[in-house]
Amino acid sequence: MAKSLIVIEHGPSGLKRSSLHPMTFARQVGDSYALLLLGHRLDALAPTLQSYDATSVLLADHPALAEPLADRYAAVIAEVACKESAQTVIASSSTFSKDVLPRVAALFEAPMVSDVLAVENIDGVSTYKRATHAGSMLANVRVTSDRCVLTIRPTSFAMPAPSSSLSPIEKLPVDETSLPKGMQFISREERVSDRPDLSDARVVVSGGRPLKDTETFERLVGGLADVLGGAVGATRAAVDCGMVPNDYQIGQTGKIVAPELYIGIGISGAIQHLAGIKDSRVIVAINKDPEAPIFQMATYGLVGDLHQLVPELIEALRRA
Amino acid sequence: MPLAKILVAFKSVPDPADAGMSSHDIASKFVINPFDEIAIEEALRMRERGDVAEVAGVTIGPAAVDEQIRAAMAMGVDRVIRVDDSRALDPYAISRILCSLVGREQPSFVIMGKQAVDDDSNQVGQMLAGLLDWPQATFVSKIEFLDNYSRACCTRETDSGLEVIEVSLPAVITTDLRLNEPRYVSLPGLMKARRKTIEVATCEQLGITVQPLTVILSTARPPKRPAGTRVDSIADLVARLKNDAKVL
Ligand SMILES: Cc1cc2nc3c(=O)[nH]c(=O)nc-3n(C[C@H](O)[C@H](O)[C@H](O)COP(=O)(O)OP(=O)(O)OC[C@H]3O[C@@H](n4cnc5c(N)ncnc54)[C@H](O)[C@@H]3O)c2cc1C
Ligand SMILES: Nc1ncnc2c1ncn2[C@@H]1O[C@H](COP(=O)(O)O)[C@@H](O)[C@H]1O
Numbered sequence: 001m002a003k004s005l006i007v008i009e010h011g012p013s014g015l016k017r018s019s020l021h022p023m024t025f026a027r028q029v030g031d032s033y034a035l036l037l038l039g040h041r042l043d044a045l046a047p048t049l050q051s052y053d054a055t056s057v058l059l060a061d062h063p064a065l066a067e068p069l070a071d072r073y074a075a076v077i078a079e080v081a082c083k084e085s086a087q088t089v090i091a092s093s094s095t096f097s098k099d100v101l102p103r104v105a106a107l108f109e110a111p112m113v114s115d116v117l118a119v120e121n122i123d124g125v126s127t128y129k130r131a132t133h134a135g136s137m138l139a140n141v142r143v144t145s146d147r148c149v150l151t152i153r154p155t156s157f158a159m160p161a162p163s164s165s166l167s168p169i170e171k172l173p174v175d176e177t178s179l180p181k182g183m184q185f186i187s188r189e190e191r192v193s194d195r196p197d198l199s200d201a202r203v204v205v206s207g208g209r210p211l212k213d214t215e216t217f218e219r220l221v222g223g224l225a226d227v228l229g230g231a232v233g234a235t236r237a238a239v240d241c242g243m244v245p246n247d248y249q250i251g252q253t254g255k256i257v258a259p260e261l262y263i264g265i266g267i268s269g270a271i272q273h274l275a276g277i278k279d280s281r282v283i284v285a286i287n288k289d290p291e292a293p294i295f296q297m298a299t300y301g302l303v304g305d306l307h308q309l310v311p312e313l314i315e316a317l318r319r320a
Numbered sequence: 321m322p323l324a325k326i327l328v329a330f331k332s333v334p335d336p337a338d339a340g341m342s343s344h345d346i347a348s349k350f351v352i353n354p355f356d357e358i359a360i361e362e363a364l365r366m367r368e369r370g371d372v373a374e375v376a377g378v379t380i381g382p383a384a385v386d387e388q389i390r391a392a393m394a395m396g397v398d399r400v401i402r403v404d405d406s407r408a409l410d411p412y413a414i415s416r417i418l419c420s421l422v423g424r425e426q427p428s429f430v431i432m433g434k435q436a437v438d439d440d441s442n443q444v445g446q447m448l449a450g451l452l453d454w455p456q457a458t459f460v461s462k463i464e465f466l467d468n469y470s471r472a473c474c475t476r477e478t479d480s481g482l483e484v485i486e487v488s489l490p491a492v493i494t495t496d497l498r499l500n501e502p503r504y505v506s507l508p509g510l511m512k513a514r515r516k517t518i519e520v521a522t523c524e525q526l527g528i529t530v531q532p533l534t535v536i537l538s539t540a541r542p543p544k545r546p547a548g549t550r551v552d553s554i555a556d557l558v559a560r561l562k563n564d565a566k567v568l
Contacts, residue, residue: 074450095478098458102442102446106448112441114442133334137541140540141535143534183457183485189482189483228568253435278545281567299549300549300557301549313557
């Protein structure tokens with residue numbers, strides 16, 4: 001029995017670190033939590049999860065759960081939440097949780113609050129802060145039912161500290177015949193990259209429309225990212241032009257980043273893009289237009305032609 | 321056999337292109353949520369290709385949203401139902417209303433935007449699919465029908481790139497930005513749309529009572545980042561990143 005059920009995400013490279021951040025949220029509100037991992041062949045992943053003070057580490061391990069299909073996953077998560085008498089189901093914001101958790105909410109007969117940035121206790125009731133309107137407003141939201149589903153923004157809650165005690169692992173029975181079967185996994189693009197993951201990189205270099213083509217983008221934005229050991233991101237315009245894949249998109253409808261250093265190259269600074277970079281500690285903008293809105297948010301702004309400045313910056317950093 | 325009817329859900333939102341836009345009380349211009357415009361466009365293209373006979377639209381809101389309903393009709397939506405409700409409903413309430421409307425309309429599938437750009441929740445489509453116990457294909461950038469329209473093959477945009485899934489129909493599909501580019505509304509189209517009737521329904525008529533289970537206690541502007549510095553050379557920039565910001 002735990003107050004919260006936290007759904008942990010994993011992929012080809014193991015547990016997704018940012019999916020552990022909801023534990024920091026739960027500790028902050030003082031809730032006990034159980035961790036739930038779904039998939040197939042989870043034995044190697046489970047032990048890491050034992051050292052975070054969870055009441056238990058629950059494994060739904062079955063070939064039918066090998067791919068994260070929303071209908072099956074939501075059915076299992078909602079069933080476990082009911083069995084555990086959890087009041088809250090929580091996960092870190094990602095396309096996985098955005099796909100699955102609202103469906104869990106429907107089955108769990110509960111409302112949902114997406115992408116929580118902070119939580120405050122007012123008169124004994126949790127109030128959640130979240131961004132709306134592409135980050136141009138912050139709303140304080142309260143849930144009036146006794147159950148709810150939440151996603152939290154992983155950059156707003158830190159990685160939880162591990163503890164010395166070990167949580168027990170519990171393997172859950174999965175009844176394949178009771179799972180919905182209206183969705184089939186066909187394929188997934190598998191791209192391997194030596195660069196860090198955008199969502200938790202220390203440095204992010206991001207490029208916009210004037211990078212023109214894949215080759216120039218890779219040479220300038222990719223080249224700069226590599227001298228800094230950073231990740232590569234892009235604007236919607238760069239993705240729409242086909243310069244880079246969709247998962248590079250940062251912003252309101254893409255990924256949210258909060259690195260130590262964000263460098264935007266040839267990016268105008270539309271609010272939809274800024275929504276995804278606001279919490280970066282240092283923002284650098286390189287743009288030829290001195291009036292570009294991104295300069296209003298930039299810690300350091302440099303006006304000029306990126307084709308000249310970026311190679312110069314790469315060279316200077318190489319020498320440094 | 322081609323499909324009989326697509327139901328498209330759309331929401332009226334403050335125009336995201338309007339720089340001062342931030343909340344309903346100060347927004348000056350409203351538009352169809354951009355993701356829903358993409359959903360409408362996709363449904364119209366399906367009808368034009370002969371995949372489906374009818375495109376029906378639904379929106380939940382007060383009479384003020386009729387302007388966006390006219391815009392949807394001008395794009396080519398055959399008929400639109402407005403569920404009259406002026407309360408600040410949350411995605412759970414919205415999806416419950418849509419669920420009861422699906423029961424009445426019996427569409428072959430439902431398509432809508434992945435996210436309303438005002439509340440940025442990204443919930444309704446998935447919740448509706450859960451309530452209906454239908455398959456879902458979210459954040460979709462490509463749709464193809466298979467096996468005599470009994471299934472759809474959908475390409476989805478995820479955090480790690482593109483993913484392909486198949487869903488059996490009926491299903492709920494939510495759209496991402498790169499599915500298509502919506503058409504512009506023509507003036508003659510708008511004139512024609514003015515003459516169409518908007519069907520109005522209430523929750524009571526649909527036989528459903530909903531209450532929002534989340535309330536917004538207050539809203540505020542996010543704190544502004546302190547004004548930055550202009551640097552005049554790469555050397556200057558590197559020095560500041562190293563000495564002042566200490567990020568190198
Ligand atoms: C519903 C919706 C959702 C959206 N979601 C997102 C999102 O999640 N993420 C996102 O990024 N966008 C999003 N957008 C799009 C957003 O509104 C902008 O259109 C987009 O961010 C612009 O990309 P950009 O800055 O690359 O291009 P532009 O706005 O075209 O800017 C290019 C900039 O490059 C500069 N430049 C040109 N040549 C050079 C040169 N040689 N050297 C230096 N500078 C140069 C120009 O001065 C200009 O400022 C969304 C839009 C909508 C409507
Ligand atoms: N009031 C509404 N009327 C009709 N559809 C809506 C309404 N609110 C949300 N939706 C649909 O649900 C989608 C997701 O909205 P949300 O979950 O609020 O981000 C939107 O793109 C719309 O298609």
